[in-house]
Amino acid sequence: MSTSQDKRRALTPEALAMMDTIARTGSFAAAAREMGRxxxxxxxxxxxxxxxxxVLLFDRSSRQAVLTSAGQELLVEGRRLLQELDAVANRxxxxxxxxxxxxxxxxxxxxARRALxxxxxxxxxxxxxxxxxxxTRLKLRIEVLAGTWEALLNGQADIAIGKxxxxxxxxxxxxxxxxxxxxxxxxxxxxxxxxxxPLTAAQISxxxxxxxxxxxxxxxxxTIGVLPGQDVLTMPSLASKLEAMLRGLGCGSLPAPMVRRHVEAGRLVQKATYEGRRVSAMSYAWxxxxxxxxxxxxxxxxxxxGAATQRALLEQHEGLLL
Structure with missing residues (x-):
């Protein structure tokens, strides 16, 4: 039977990071590739x-890397411990x-990237x-919706700017x-x-x-704007969403400053909908x-x-879409 000292020696940051990688990638093979092992x-x-x-951390009857309940608990607590270790080092x-x-x-x-x-x-x-x-070395992470705040909550970011x-x-x-x-x-x-x-929900769906x-x-x-039963084309970024909309592959909503020049040039048609005016409150957090x-x-x-900086971050989409 393992002693308390054995358990403490086993629970290294490397072991916890390994568990996180296996769970995130879904298989031992994918995790090994990512970790170079x-x-x-x-x-x-x-x-x-x-x-x-x-304890058993993974279900051996599954072809995938499926965590047991004990493995899931270790993953959750391990991620928390890694965040705390990073926080201590940064402090x-x-x-x-x-x-x-x-x-x-x-x-x-x-x-807006240009303002950034x-x-x-x-x-x-x-x-x-x-x-x-x-x-200080700067690192920029572009996230979508809840991903922005998840990065901050998990200690992977120092400042978050988003919805x-x-x-x-x-x-x-x-x-x-x-x-x-x-x-x-x-x-x-x-x-x-x-x-x-205005377009109705039935028309849009x-x-x-x-x-x-x-x-x-x-x-x-x-998930914002998707109606029940509606066909969905999912893109990785707003820039790719804009390109898909310009090609007529579907409909959707985008920040007004991002599409303004396309509407003025006739490449896109802005339509009023049953939702009325849709505005998102933005924040910065640490x-x-x-x-x-x-x-x-x-x-x-x-x-x-600064008010001028905030306006620029929301409006300066012209000339730079990454």
Whole structure:
């Protein structure tokens, strides 16, 4: 029987990360590829972990990597422990230097990229005490809907910008960042282009809608605008959704600033619907650690408070769609 010391030695960050990778990829083979290991070595590591904990973590009767109830519990708690370890490491670095070694921004796909790049350019143009640019490495994550907040909650991002969450948590500070209007559009040759307005739910449901997949992996995914029984074409980004709509592959809603030039040029037709005017409240948020933020986070939060910055992040879609 394993001792408490054996169990503690087995529950390393590497072992917990291995469990997370296997569960996320769905198979030992896929996890081994991602981790740069051979499947047999991964299987051996899992068996060692099971022996140390004296439990079965995976259902051996399934061809896929199906977790047992014990394995599921280890996965949930392991992810929490990894987040805490990352938080401790980041906190230590911040205390030592004042500048974070890395700052990750999780940004909803509806936020204008051009304004983001302007902010990054301004950030790197700063001069620190040593005369050089900030030592903080920036990392940009483009997420969709709940995926933006999941990255912040899981400790994978330091600041999140996106659609305001329905239920903010006590560990997250959330501030308003303006509103963005979504407009329903179709291509000029789409059957709904000439239909009388406002379009009814029955009219819209008869036609394929183009949606963007929520990037959340653990939080409940958000689905907006899809009606019961409606045919759906799912795209990975708003830019690809726009392209599909321009080709007449379906209908859907996009941020008004993103489609304005296409509507003015006649490449898209904006239609009023039974929903009326649809506006989403946007927010920026960060983790409340109980300590003053590092210099990089403080700089970004100061910029995000500005009304001009908020307008730019919601409106400057012209000329740059990534």
């Amino acid at each position: 051979v499947p047999s070595a991964l299987t051996y590591s899992v068996r060692q972990l099971e022996d140390a904990l004296d 230590v670095r911040r205390i030592a230097t004042g500048w974070e070694s890395e700052l990750t921004l999780a940004v909803d796909d509806a936020i 790049f302007d902010l990054m350019e301004e950030f790197y143009a700063q001069k620190t005490e040593g005369g050089g640019p900030p030592p 305001r969450p329905e239920q903010p948590t006590s560990s997250i500070v959330c501030e308003p960042a303006g509103e963005i209007e979504f407009v329903f559009c179709v291509a000029p040759h789409h059957p709904l282009a000439g239909a009388p307005e 008869d036609h394929r809608i183009i949606a963007v997949a929520d990037s959340a992996r653990q939080l409940q995914a958000i 983790r409340d650690t109980g300590q003053a933020p590092g210099k990089a986070v403080a700089w970004w939060l100061d910029k995000l408070r």
